[in-house]
Amino acid sequence: MRHVLLIDGNNIGYASMYVPALSRLAHHGQPTGGVMGLAQSVMRISSLYPGAVPVVLWDGHAAWRKSLCPEYKANRKDTPEKVAVADSWRQQQPLASTLLLHMGVIQMRAVDAEADDLAGRLCLNEAPAAHGIDRVTMISGDTDWWQALSPGVDWFTPITDKPMSLEMLRTAAAKDGPFAGPDEYLLAKAVAGDPSDNIPGVPGVGMATALKLLRLHGGLEGIQQAVDQGHAKDKKSVAIAAMIPAIERNLHIMDWRKAPELRPGNTGVMREDFDAPACQTFCDDLGLHRLSERLAGDASWDCAAQSWALSPTMDFCVAAC
Template sequence: MEKNKVMLVDGMALLFRAYYSTAMSGYFRINSKGVPTNAVHGFVKHLFTAMDHFKPSHVICCWDMGSTTFRTEMYPDYKANRDAPPVELVPQFDLVKEVTNSLNIPNIGLQGYEADDCIGTLTTHFEQEAEVLILTGDQDILQLLRDNVSVVLLQKGYGNYKVYTHDTFLEEKGITPRQIIDLKALMGDSSDNYPGVKGIGEKTALKLLYAHGSVEGILQNISTLTKSQREKIERDVDNLHLSRKLAEIYCQVDVTCSIHEAAITIDRAVMEAKFNEVELGNVAQLIAK
């Protein structure tokens, strides 16, 4: 019997990518109800193209549920540098879930957690019984790579991917996927807006991890560091620990989805009725392959 292949989709990553690829040229695909659909249209195209390419047996979509999470409680400035979503995108947040629902694909998300945390939790849940593929554009999720877990990073356009396994990541980066958490703890993350250790960049952080393995290893051997490295870390040790907590994907979110619920069972009539209602045009043809 062929092993199940579960594709966990970072819904927001696909939706935002689809939105910006057309919005840059001012193309929002407004339907007759006055609702923009450019992001939803592109999302479906990304989803169907990936399903056709990787041939999963099961698919689940994970979503962020608002900007307030346990990380913003821990550090109020977390992602505070992000602009509010564009006005044309806002009505598409609910619409995309309706469309996903019409494909009989489960929508998973929980207030207080990010899509990444839901993906991490479901990865832990499924990796023993299935091959897991994570579809995203976000490199943070590479920390979840394990023997039975691959990450598919969307590249420019449709159908272009960079696929990482645990071993290819280790070969390319020289650190294990789990060490991404320690790397980000040391150097911070300007995109997610948390500090790390001031004055330590990627080069130094990697050097320290090659030598000592982890944040704990570095702190245990702090006397062997250069005077400058030691002073920076000692001065910013609280931020180091905080940044590590912010960087780590939480894999014990109270979400669940059975393998049975995630099986691909698209009802063509239901899908086409929804696509016609939303006026998504000929996207449905993409699944006819």
């Protein structure tokens, strides 16, 4: 089976900076905990899915989202601690990318798109099957990625080791669920807003209430009609009806299918063969001696890299560019 792991590089690396032991890791003044955390996560995830090919997706700058919602992700720097963490990870991200290159991991980045947008291009519209990929597992702590769940696409967060599939989304295993499917989940989230990305929703309306009212009235148009005709007089339905333009804006920001097309020449895919000596030298230069020993002295990563179906995976990634 040809199985691809789409790994949200910034999401996993940034989360590593909140692990106490990693947040304090540094060498000659250079923070290194994010490099260590992401590399270890990629190795652990690969061991959980033997034979699956890891592809790390990186964020570019999706300025169009900021244009639609000026406060988008502004909460990432609203305290001195968050600013320090963001700055630390920004210093480490190029180092993490270099190490992954030495480790033989495929990486993909678009100048004007986020990792989410790349995942959308790779997962939606039958893209995996069209390139001979049997299964895609999205690796991220971001539940926005649930919108791409399908029979051949599932999700896993290494932060809490929780999986999600299309079948699970339709059960109580999904937080605030069950949901009829990804579209219903996405619409409810557009109504409720997304605090993690600082996207404001309808005040006082959470996911559960949004879901209840959307189902009761048959979607946003149904809520609007019920309010206009006086059938829905409760405050939350009235609030939703009053904010439909903002909800539609939220949906535009969140829905990967609404993202601008990737511009030719702005997206790149890179990979080099696994190079154990280069990994050892690079890790030693950063004071990451334990990681150096694992990559250079343990044959397990070499065996994993040798098992990857690289050609179809590279074709799959390049086709999305």
